[in-house]
Amino acid sequence: MTSAHQFCTFYLDHLLFGVESQKIQEVVTYRELRPVPLAPPAVSGLMNLRGQVVVALDLRRQLELPARPREMTPVCLVVRAAGGTVCLLADEVGNVVEVEDETFEPSPETLSARLRSVILGVHKLEEQLMHVLDTDQACEVQAEGQA
Amino acid sequence: MEDSDDIVKEFLVESYENLDRLDRELIKLENSPDDRELLAGIFRTIHTIKGTSGFLAFEKLGAVAHAGESLLGRLRDGQLRLDGEITTALLATVDAIRQMLASVETTNGEGERDDSELIARLTRLQRAPEVVGQSAEDPAEGALEEPVPNIGDLLIERAGVTAAEVVQAAEQQKEGDPRHMGEILVERGAARPADVVEALRVQQAAGGQAASDSGVGRSNDRGNDRSVDRTIRLDVSLLDQLMNLVGELVLARNQILQFANSTEDSGLLATSQRLNLITSELQEGVMKTRMQPIGNIWSKFPRTVRDLALGCGKRVRVEMEGKETELDKTLIEAIKDPLTHLVRNSVDHGIERPEVRQAAGKDPEGRLSLRAFHEGGQVNIEIADDGGGLDQERIRNKAVQKGLISAEQAGRLSDREIVNLVFMPGFSTAEKVTNVSGRGVGMDVVKTHIEKIGGTVDLQSKPGQGVMVRMKIPLTLAIIPALIVTSAGERYAVPQVNLLELVGMSGEQARKGIESIHGAPVYRLRGRLLPLVHLKNALRTQMNSGADPVRLVPGQVSPDSVSIVVLEADGRQFGLVVDEINDTEEIVVKPLGQHLKTISVYAGATIMGDGKVALILDVVGLAQCASILAEGREHAPGGDAQVATESEAEKQNLVLFTGRAGARMAVPLNLLARLENIPGDEVERSGNQWVTQYRGQILPLIRVTHALEERRHLGPGDDVLLLPTTAALQVLVLENEGHSFGLVVNEILDIVESRLEPQSPATRAGVLYSSVIAERVTELLDVSALLRAGEQYEPEAAAKG
Numbered sequence: 001m002t003s004a005h006q007f008c009t010f011y012l013d014h015l016l017f018g019v020e021s022q023k024i025q026e027v028v029t030y031r032e033l034r035p036v037p038l039a040p041p042a043v044s045g046l047m048n049l050r051g052q053v054v055v056a057l058d059l060r061r062q063l064e065l066p067a068r069p070r071e072m073t074p075v076c077l078v079v080r081a082a083g084g085t086v087c088l089l090a091d092e093v094g095n096v097v098e099v100e101d102e103t104f105e106p107s108p109e110t111l112s113a114r115l116r117s118v119i120l121g122v123h124k125l126e127e128q129l130m131h132v133l134d135t136d137q138a139c140e141v142q143a144e145g146q147a
Numbered sequence: 148m149e150d151s152d153d154i155v156k157e158f159l160v161e162s163y164e165n166l167d168r169l170d171r172e173l174i175k176l177e178n179s180p181d182d183r184e185l186l187a188g189i190f191r192t193i194h195t196i197k198g199t200s201g202f203l204a205f206e207k208l209g210a211v212a213h214a215g216e217s218l219l220g221r222l223r224d225g226q227l228r229l230d231g232e233i234t235t236a237l238l239a240t241v242d243a244i245r246q247m248l249a250s251v252e253t254t255n256g257e258g259e260r261d262d263s264e265l266i267a268r269l270t271r272l273q274r275a276p277e278v279v280g281q282s283a284e285d286p287a288e289g290a291l292e293e294p295v296p297n298i299g300d301l302l303i304e305r306a307g308v309t310a311a312e313v314v315q316a317a318e319q320q321k322e323g324d325p326r327h328m329g330e331i332l333v334e335r336g337a338a339r340p341a342d343v344v345e346a347l348r349v350q351q352a353a354g355g356q357a358a359s360d361s362g363v364g365r366s367n368d369r370g371n372d373r374s375v376d377r378t379i380r381l382d383v384s385l386l387d388q389l390m391n392l393v394g395e396l397v398l399a400r401n402q403i404l405q406f407a408n409s410t411e412d413s414g415l416l417a418t419s420q421r422l423n424l425i426t427s428e429l430q431e432g433v434m435k436t437r438m439q440p441i442g443n444i445w446s447k448f449p450r451t452v453r454d455l456a457l458g459c460g461k462r463v464r465v466e467m468e469g470k471e472t473e474l475d476k477t478l479i480e481a482i483k484d485p486l487t488h489l490v491r492n493s494v495d496h497g498i499e500r501p502e503v504r505q506a507a508g509k510d511p512e513g514r515l516s517l518r519a520f521h522e523g524g525q526v527n528i529e530i531a532d533d534g535g536g537l538d539q540e541r542i543r544n545k546a547v548q549k550g551l552i553s554a555e556q557a558g559r560l561s562d563r564e565i566v567n568l569v570f571m572p573g574f575s576t577a578e579k580v581t582n583v584s585g586r587g588v589g590m591d592v593v594k595t596h597i598e599k600i601g602g603t604v605d606l607q608s609k610p611g612q613g614v615m616v617r618m619k620i621p622l623t624l625a626i627i628p629a630l631i632v633t634s635a636g637e638r639y640a641v642p643q644v645n646l647l648e649l650v651g652m653s654g655e656q657a658r659k660g661i662e663s664i665h666g667a668p669v670y671r672l673r674g675r676l677l678p679l680v681h682l683k684n685a686l687r688t689q690m691n692s693g694a695d696p697v698r699l700v701p702g703q704v705s706p707d708s709v710s711i712v713v714l715e716a717d718g719r720q721f722g723l724v725v726d727e728i729n730d731t732e733e734i735v736v737k738p739l740g741q742h743l744k745t746i747s748v749y750a751g752a753t754i755m756g757d758g759k760v761a762l763i764l765d766v767v768g769l770a771q772c773a774s775i776l777a778e779g780r781e782h783a784p785g786g787d788a789q790v791a792t793e794s795e796a797e798k799q800n801l802v803l804f805t806g807r808a809g810a811r812m813a814v815p816l817n818l819l820a821r822l823e824n825i826p827g828d829e830v831e832r833s834g835n836q837w838v839t840q841y842r843g844q845i846l847p848l849i850r851v852t853h854a855l856e857e858r859r860h861l862g863p864g865d866d867v868l869l870l871p872t873t874a875a876l877q878v879l880v881l882e883n884e885g886h887s888f889g890l891v892v893n894e895i896l897d898i899v900e901s902r903l904e905p906q907s908p909a910t911r912a913g914v915l916y917s918s919v920i921a922e923r924v925t926e927l928l929d930v931s932a933l934l935r936a937g938e939q940y941e942p943e944a945a946a947k948g
Binding site for chain 2: 032033034035036037038039040043045046047048050051052053054055057083084086141
């Protein structure tokens with residue numbers, strides 16, 4: 001393992017999150033989503049990404065954060081997850097940051113098990129804590145009745 | 148050395164193709180050993196391989212091919228007759244060549260192998276039964292020497308001209324006779340002119356410009372299958388990329404068309420029209436590139452089956468139907484192994500030995516049939532045998548013995564469920580391990596593979612009559628014609644294959660056309676009752692709580708027009724009620740991805756001409772979903788006597804909405820007359836009430852929060868009743884005991900079907916109780932109390948105002 005990692009950062013409800021930058025295929029502006037009736041709650045809809053139909057998941061929902069205010073337009077982080085390309089909706093994108101292993105600390109036990117599987121831990125940046133997301137887990141949707 | 152590498156590569160590709168064809172042709176030849184044309188084709192193929200391997204100095208390869216070719220030469224010359232043994236030896240030759248090629252591909256060498264036994268076998272077979280003096284000419288004088296499907300040969304093969312006469316004629320040519328072989332033979336009375344003409348035609352068809360040449364002229368020996376020359380190999384990812392680019396092009400085209408239509412420039416108009424046509428054709432072409440007929444993988448099965456059947460002393464005939472059924476390339480790849488496994492299983496376990504079959508009064512030759520067809524937006528593939536079927540007792544015992552299910556469970560399972568136990572991991576009924584199947588990794592792997600691509604597998608077994616395995620494979624990326632409909636403001640695509648007819652009703656007809664049988668909507672279609680499924684209900688009742696609610700469209704409660712799409716699924720007809728029927732279109736099916744795969748009502752998604760995504764409905768899933776719901780109603784838990792008698796009231800449709808600060812509330816749908824959007828400027832004040840003119844009447848409006856006790860918290864300065872703005876108000880028009888009034892709410896969320904169970908008593912007046920609806924605590928409003936509250940409130944408001 002190399003000690004320096006590059007993270008793409010973004011904000012959700014004023015919290016800073018980071019995803020390993022090589023997992024991010026691209027960041028695109030929000031476009032109209034096609035809602036999918038009967039879909040799990042985290043599925044915000046389907047997006048046309050240059051001819052490819054991609055599922056958009058609301059990260060706020062995935063991370064059990066309060067719903068995004070109506071007037072806020074999210075951004076779409078297109079990530080390559082284990083199950084294919086998925087679009088994650090975040091509030092706003094931040095900078096690309098480089099961090100060292102030393103600043104990392106795993107999630108505390110007090111976090112729920114589900115959240116601990118998604119939030120691997122935090123990097124203690126100077127300004128604020130950056131939550132490190134497991135992209136594959138963040139793209140997993142709790143099936144009905146499983147929660 | 149790059150040049151030579153390229154040559155080797157080309158040789159490999161070409162030879163693999165040729166070997167695959169040889170497999171097929173040899174099996175065909177075994178069934179019709181007198182087909183000389185086929186035999187000649189096989190001979191030429193082997194000869195090409197031999198020639199090229201000689202040129203590239205693959206000696207072992209050359210030796211094996213040479214031995215095979217000599218044997219074929221004897222067959223071609225009619226000195227030998229093809230039998231099972233020879234076929235097996237020739238197939239072994241093909242295999243040996245294939246292995247050597249694989250070795251060449253990976254190591255650049257032929258590998259350490261000893262084929263002397265095979266060569267000896269081939270040579271021995273050549274000598275069988277009567278050896279005619281004339282030894283087969285060695286056609287490989289030069290490394291690149293090509294065989295000569297010359298007129299002479301053709302005439303020997305097709306017109307029964309004897310070889311001796313051709314040789315004489317050739318000699319005559321050598322001695323200076325300038326005439327063509329055909330002419331000489333006709334003149335000598337050895338051949339009829341018609342035969343010569345025919346032979347020339349064949350020769351020409353075989354790609355020989357040499358047709359008019361003299362008898363020794365050569366023609367392209369691969370000419371028999373010229374499609375080989377016209378195919379190239381591509382990386383599928385390149386096609387994927389092209390596909391997406393074309394998708395983008397289509398969108399750009401649409402924008403240009405819109406732009407062009409708004410200008411007067413005729414030049415631009417004409418060009419954009421051309422662009423339109425070209426784009427459409429390009430789109431179509433690129434889509435087709437990914438489609439392959441299923442016959443591509445089936446073609447290997449006759450060989451597989453033959454070898455297997457021979458190995459276990461069985462006789463099996465393979466029948467195929469629907470070879471041309473097209474599937475996406477990636478799917479073809481994905482189903483190849485599972486299909487092969489099923490075919491092997493059928494031969495190994497399914498079909499009985501000839502003597503057993505005969506004893507059972509069946510044709511000693513077993514039948515294995517493969518069938519493929521499109522149905523319901525899916526490709527169905529059936530693999531059926533007429534063997535003994537599965538031993539249900541044994542499966543039951545085995546499953547219990549292996550601890551896969553409990554004995555008690557086993558007793559409860561239906562026959563069909565029992566036979567489908569073979570798909571469980573770790574299950575294999577074969578008593579002895581054969582080299583074919585029975586290693587315990589069997590059907591469960593088949594199932595996982597098929598499910599991985601979103602397909603299903605089902606097995607049906609009839610004792611003594613055989614087993615049929617049916618796979619349903621989704622049409623990923625297939626292009627299907629579909630009907631586009633609108634429901635709740637969103638477009639959906641209904642695959643045309645399921646479509647029977649369309650019914651449109653308007654006005655009075657629309658209101659009266661739909662009747663109901665104990666709550667289940669039906670429509671009289673030519674005297675017969677057609678069960679109806681409201682698309683809106685089907686997509687909502689199941690809705691997982693908290694999902695982004697689909698907005699209610701005001702005015703939908705009693706529609707002015709009704710469109711019914713009559714569909715057929717699994718042999719049953721039903722009507723799908725939608726808001727609007729738009730158009731039919733060819734759509735590209737795109738997979739939905741893992742998050743949505745489990746929702747059975749969708750078959751996929753597609754991108755419409757305007758770039759927006761539309762969902763494709765799975766008609767079978769939709770029907771199932773609707774009927775499952777019906778079943779659910781019938782078997783509603785009836786433990787509580789009161790609940791049972793009031794089963795109608797037990798599950799109710801509720802309108803969900805929010806009041807102040809997002810508090811969730813609900814009222815029963817049956818008290819609701821309409822949902823309306825009333826523009827703020829249409830709200831008027833009448834005395835101490837806010838009202839609006841509504842359908843020729845004056846409708847009092849009450850804001851929900853004010854009707855409830857919340858009014859207490861409002862300061863006296865607030866314009867408490869309503870705060871008219873220019874923004875539209877969302878109003879539920881409620882009817883109770885003959886009075887109607889408009890309840891102004893913050894936001895209408897959804898209509899859900901829910902059981903009404905008081906879970907906590909009301910905390911304020913105007914509320915019946917709180918219940919958990921759609922997983923959120925929701926207050927069920929007491930409509931009549933609201934009315935009263937509203938009335939009580941007015942004077943107060945007037946006093947203050």
